Amino acid sequence: MWRRIRRNWLTIACAITWIGQFGLLFVAPFCLILRYSVGVRDYYGGIQPGWSFDGWRDMFSPSVMQIALRSVGMSLLTVALCVLVGTPVAVTVWRASGRMRALLSLALVLPLAINGILVAYAWQAILGNQGWINRSLQAVGLIDSSVELLFNQATVSLGLFGAYLAYFVLTVFLSLERIDPGMLTASSSLGATSSQTFWWVIVPLARPGLVAGTLLVFLPCVGEYVVPDLLGGGKVFLLGNYTKFAFYEGRNWPLGSALLTALTGLLLLFVVPAAYRLRGAFFPEGKR
Amino acid sequence: MDRLTLSGKAVTFRRVSKRLNHKFEMSGIDFRVAAGEFLTVLGPSGSGKSTLLGFVGGWVTPDRGTIEIGDVIFNDVPVRERPVRTCFQKGGFLFPHMTVQQNVGYSLKAKGIKRRRRHDLTKELLSSVGLSGIGSRRVADLSGGEAQRVAIARAIADPQPVLLLDEIETGLDTGLKKTIRQLLLDVSAERGCTVIYVTHDSAEALALASRKHSRVAVINDGKIEQVANPEVLYSNPTSSFVAAFTGEANLLSVTSAYADVVTTQGGNSFPMPKCEGEIRFLLLRPEWLLLHAESNACIPLRGRVSSVEYLGSRTRVFVDVNGDCLQVFARPDSQMGVGDELVLGVLPEKVVGLAR
Numbered sequence: 001m002w003r004r005i006r007r008n009w010l011t012i013a014c015a016i017t018w019i020g021q022f023g024l025l026f027v028a029p030f031c032l033i034l035r036y037s038v039g040v041r042d043y044y045g046g047i048q049p050g051w052s053f054d055g056w057r058d059m060f061s062p063s064v065m066q067i068a069l070r071s072v073g074m075s076l077l078t079v080a081l082c083v084l085v086g087t088p089v090a091v092t093v094w095r096a097s098g099r100m101r102a103l104l105s106l107a108l109v110l111p112l113a114i115n116g117i118l119v120a121y122a123w124q125a126i127l128g129n130q131g132w133i134n135r136s137l138q139a140v141g142l143i144d145s146s147v148e149l150l151f152n153q154a155t156v157s158l159g160l161f162g163a164y165l166a167y168f169v170l171t172v173f174l175s176l177e178r179i180d181p182g183m184l185t186a187s188s189s190l191g192a193t194s195s196q197t198f199w200w201v202i203v204p205l206a207r208p209g210l211v212a213g214t215l216l217v218f219l220p221c222v223g224e225y226v227v228p229d230l231l232g233g234g235k236v237f238l239l240g241n242y243t244k245f246a247f248y249e250g251r252n253w254p255l256g257s258a259l260l261t262a263l264t265g266l267l268l269l270f271v272v273p274a275a276y277r278l279r280g281a282f283f284p285e286g287k288r
Numbered sequence: 289m290d291r292l293t294l295s296g297k298a299v300t301f302r303r304v305s306k307r308l309n310h311k312f313e314m315s316g317i318d319f320r321v322a323a324g325e326f327l328t329v330l331g332p333s334g335s336g337k338s339t340l341l342g343f344v345g346g347w348v349t350p351d352r353g354t355i356e357i358g359d360v361i362f363n364d365v366p367v368r369e370r371p372v373r374t375c376f377q378k379g380g381f382l383f384p385h386m387t388v389q390q391n392v393g394y395s396l397k398a399k400g401i402k403r404r405r406r407h408d409l410t411k412e413l414l415s416s417v418g419l420s421g422i423g424s425r426r427v428a429d430l431s432g433g434e435a436q437r438v439a440i441a442r443a444i445a446d447p448q449p450v451l452l453l454d455e456i457e458t459g460l461d462t463g464l465k466k467t468i469r470q471l472l473l474d475v476s477a478e479r480g481c482t483v484i485y486v487t488h489d490s491a492e493a494l495a496l497a498s499r500k501h502s503r504v505a506v507i508n509d510g511k512i513e514q515v516a517n518p519e520v521l522y523s524n525p526t527s528s529f530v531a532a533f534t535g536e537a538n539l540l541s542v543t544s545a546y547a548d549v550v551t552t553q554g555g556n557s558f559p560m561p562k563c564e565g566e567i568r569f570l571l572l573r574p575e576w577l578l579l580h581a582e583s584n585a586c587i588p589l590r591g592r593v594s595s596v597e598y599l600g601s602r603t604r605v606f607v608d609v610n611g612d613c614l615q616v617f618a619r620p621d622s623q624m625g626v627g628d629e630l631v632l633g634v635l636p637e638k639v640v641g642l643a644r
Contacts, residue, residue: 183381183383186376186381187383187394189347189368189370189374190368190373190394190395190398191398191446192395196398204386205383207385
């Protein structure tokens with residue numbers, strides 16, 4: 001027993017650290033939130049002693065459900081845009097060679113180095129009333145006064161798409177990198193056209209990356225609050241910024257907590273089966 | 289049936305060269321594979337065998353020279369439009385996400401053949417390679433030999449005039465090698481296609497080529513050393529590399545060649561053999577050396593046994609002849625011991641002179 005512990009001390013230490021941080025940073029706050037969601041609302045913010053299901057009842061009200069639906073809908077739209085635009089981009093970088101490939105790979109990673117809030121403010125600088133587009137259009141004389149481009153659902157969609165595209169492309173690219181180029185030669189030597197090779201060989205072999213990329217975009221997108229706040233201007237409510245609204249301006253902690261609990265549950269519903277299916281997809285040595 | 293009436297096309301390399309990296313270059317590839325021929329390409333690993341196939345298959349483009357298939361230049365024709373099928377090395381690049389049947393039927397699907405007909409054809413193909421009933425298995429669950437046979441079945445599913453086979457016997461045990469070899473011979477005879485078969489195993493190359501009465505091309509360091517029948521290759525190699533690579537060889541360095549006499553490093557003299565160019569090596573195959581030379585026609589070589597290796601069917605004896613070490617084969621029951629003195633004999637016409 002002791003010898004076993006001595007021999008595997010590193011593994012055990014890692015496990016303890018992991019369990020510790022998981023408990024401290026996830027389980028404990030989650031329990032707290034769970035308790036808040038069935039607490040009594042304090043109208044000045046915070047929770048009063050006692051039990052109540054008002055938070056959950058508020059959450060299932062039609063207006064919040066509408067926000068939830070909009071949230072899921074916009075996340076799905078973002079995923080769709082990422083798949084449509086990101087996949088060809090990833091394939092292009094993957095097929096490139098030499099210096100071009102190095103440059104394009106850099107271009108894949110670079111957007112991840114820029115903070116999301118900064119990107120949202122950049123959108124404001126481009127789309128705002130005094131932004132580049134408005135000023136250019138005015139300078140050319142196409143419009144007399146500035147047109148409001150910001151603070152609508154379309155802008156929020158665009159912002160979400162811009163914020164998550166890089167994650168998607170990178171994930172798909174890494175998965176493409178694992179495909180042996182010999183497979184493509186084999187396919188075309190068997191008489192397949194390039195589109196046949198794409199659909200019959202590349203897409204199925206890159207599926208782990210496509211699934212992981214989809215989740216990596218969809219999950220944080222549902223809970224995203226920076227983009228809808230900054231680009232929606234308090235007019236476009238999604239689950240993320242609505243939760244924040246519930247805690248701050250709404251001073252409804254039970255509702256905010258219920259929303260958080262529900263969101264976490266919803267995301268787990270997606271993550272668990274996906275993690276199960278993807279097990280070993282990126283590390284085939286560990287498979288079976 | 290329609291797919292049996294197929295005739296091979298000749299493949300011609302005309303002064304093909306290609307620089308692959310700063311160290312390796314293919315150069316002066318210039319030979320012709322006749323229509324319907326079964327050409328074996330023999331060479332050590334890294335000699336450019338697979339690149340040679342790449343020229344024909346289209347995934348390697350030559351820097352200079354032309355590749356002709358059936359008298360048409362194919363240099364710029366994309367891979368998928370070439371009348372070529374390939375069985376790739378190392379598991380043949382089977383598609384891991386497809387079943388065996390889907391793999392075999394891939395070229396048929398690309399061609400637009402309907403599912404039902406494809407199903408029948410792949411079933412037939414799988415049984416012809418001795419793998420009936422595994423059509424629905426995943427590629428990952430196949431053994432090495434099964435995967436190799438599936439790769440062959442995939443390559444001949446929609447037969448083309450030229451079939452390229454890259455190291456398909458590597459990693460298989462002897463029994464399977466035999467099965468696959470027979471399968472290949474059957475396929476090439478039945479389909480009549482031109483086959484270019486690449487291997488690094490000289491025994492395999494000689495055996496296959498002699499079965500087909502066809503030629504072997506020996507390749508080394510990006511250059512074709514010799515293209516010849518197995519018998520010629522073995523008894524009349526044009527270089528020391530071919531001599532050593534095709535079988536057991538005693539190669540003696542020549543130090544001087546005057547008039548009709550050549551002298552080796554050890555100081556032994558031999559009558560000058562025929563040789564194109566300046567003679568640099570003498571080749572004496574072990575089995576050409578006679579242990580108890582009776583005939584007066586033989587050149588006598590007096591020496592001492594330096595070591596003996598028992599190989600089962602025969603015994604390898606190393607004989608030190610004035611500093612030239614020669615290996616000879618003796619019967620396994622011969623009582624040969626280290627230090628024994630003996631006289632080896634070799635017929636003068638058997639001695640081969642090599643210029644490089």
